[in-house]
Amino acid sequence: MCATCGCGGGEGARHEHHSHPHAQEHGHGPEGGRVIDLEADLLEANAAFARRNRELFRRNGVFAVNVISSPGSGKTTLLVRTLEALRDRIPMAVIEGDQQSDLDAERIRATGVPALQIQTGKSCHLDAHAVSHALEEMTLPGRGILWIENVGNLICPALFDLGEGKRVVILSVTEGEDKPRKYPEAFHGADLLLLSKRDLLPYVDFSVDQCSDFAHRLRPGLDLLLLSAKTGQGMEEWLRWVEEGWLRAKASYRPEEPVVA
Amino acid sequence: MHELSLCQSIVEILEEQSRRHHYRRVRRVELRVGPRAMVEPASMVFSFGVASRGTLAEGAALEIRPVPARAVCLDCSCEGEVAKLAEACSNCGSYRLLWEEDGGLRLGEIEVD
Numbered sequence: 001m002c003a004t005c006g007c008g009g010g011e012g013a014r015h016e017h018h019s020h021p022h023a024q025e026h027g028h029g030p031e032g033g034r035v036i037d038l039e040a041d042l043l044e045a046n047a048a049f050a051r052r053n054r055e056l057f058r059r060n061g062v063f064a065v066n067v068i069s070s071p072g073s074g075k076t077t078l079l080v081r082t083l084e085a086l087r088d089r090i091p092m093a094v095i096e097g098d099q100q101s102d103l104d105a106e107r108i109r110a111t112g113v114p115a116l117q118i119q120t121g122k123s124c125h126l127d128a129h130a131v132s133h134a135l136e137e138m139t140l141p142g143r144g145i146l147w148i149e150n151v152g153n154l155i156c157p158a159l160f161d162l163g164e165g166k167r168v169v170i171l172s173v174t175e176g177e178d179k180p181r182k183y184p185e186a187f188h189g190a191d192l193l194l195l196s197k198r199d200l201l202p203y204v205d206f207s208v209d210q211c212s213d214f215a216h217r218l219r220p221g222l223d224l225l226l227l228s229a230k231t232g233q234g235m236e237e238w239l240r241w242v243e244e245g246w247l248r249a250k251a252s253y254r255p256e257e258p259v260v261a
Numbered sequence: 262m263h264e265l266s267l268c269q270s271i272v273e274i275l276e277e278q279s280r281r282h283h284y285r286r287v288r289r290v291e292l293r294v295g296p297r298a299m300v301e302p303a304s305m306v307f308s309f310g311v312a313s314r315g316t317l318a319e320g321a322a323l324e325i326r327p328v329p330a331r332a333v334c335l336d337c338s339c340e341g342e343v344a345k346l347a348e349a350c351s352n353c354g355s356y357r358l359l360w361e362e363d364g365g366l367r368l369g370e371i372e373v374d
Contacts, residue, residue: 036284039369125263156263216356
């Protein structure tokens with residue numbers, strides 16, 4: 001049985017019941033049965049775990065970053081470069097979400113930063129419950145950065161809050177500027193849009209302006225950076241963004257348990 | 262296929278609620294879907310069939326009803342409803358809309374025995 005929620009492992013948490021306070025009964029419906037209006041939030045079970053994760057991060061001064069993109073956008077490469085640049089100054093750890101294999105976690109471990117691989121199996125996204133279990137199995141990088149590399153997918157991960165401090169969406173310029181239009185929710189929920197593989201810009205028809213325009217329709221004020229993890233171009237701005245988030249999270253470090261009223 | 266995990270949540274909520282509202286079978290389920298939810302109706306219906314098999318919701322009809330979300334315009338402060346992402350403000354045409362913080366996926370009415 002799992003310590004977080006007593007769920008027996010594997011399946012999501014169903015133990016919190018905040019989701020349906022206003023259930024009302026009215027008469028009979030078209031199918032001849034009794035009608036009840038539940039008005040129950042489907043994402044509440046996930047939200048409850050996300051709140052718990054967020055509180056854990058806050059108390060430990062951890063800057064948790066949820067990284068979302070389609071497969072092959074260069075997530076892991078960027079992460080490896082970022083870890084190499086910051087590892088001497090900032091405690092870090094990585095949670096890797098993939099449907100199968102330990103390949104990404106191995107690439108991360110080669111940098112010397114601890115990595116935990118979550119294999120989601122049939123599922124196409126990480127959820128807050130899976131992350132809360134991962135957190136039990138690892139040492140939290142106190143006053144540092146926890147990178148959560150989501151399953152490569154621009155659709156499903158967008159709906160699931162993991163309790164992260166910031167959400168970064170990576171879009172490589174080879175994927176085309178129309179992606180915010182096609183997969184709006186990923187961009188709507190993002191704090192930063194990273195346009196990767198900048199070195200390939202001369203070879204593809206990708207309009208940074210158009211992409212930025214669309215992304216801003218979905219999320220006014222969304223930060224946007226253009227970089228190449230391969231050549232290092234734009235990495236400096238990215239690292240500055242990361243450090244700012246890290247410093248802010250570090251400032252909320254509260255090691256003691258909260259006083260319960 | 263996040264539809265399958267969402268349908269598993271639906272079935273879990275239905276089972277939980279059966280104890281509170283004392284029903285043994287679910288005939289109809291209304292799902293209220295906001296513009297952010299990104300669910301594919303056909304996939305949802307298929308997944309619901311899979312997730313509900315052998316439960317009190319087996320055979321129940323899944324009705325998917327689109328509902329708007331609330332948003333406020335950062336330029337004219339007008340508050341209103343939006344039916345899809347990247348929609349302009351109906352008052353001033355600005356795209357700088359701030360959305361309510363809600364995934365917009367709710368179980369609405371259910372019909373039970």
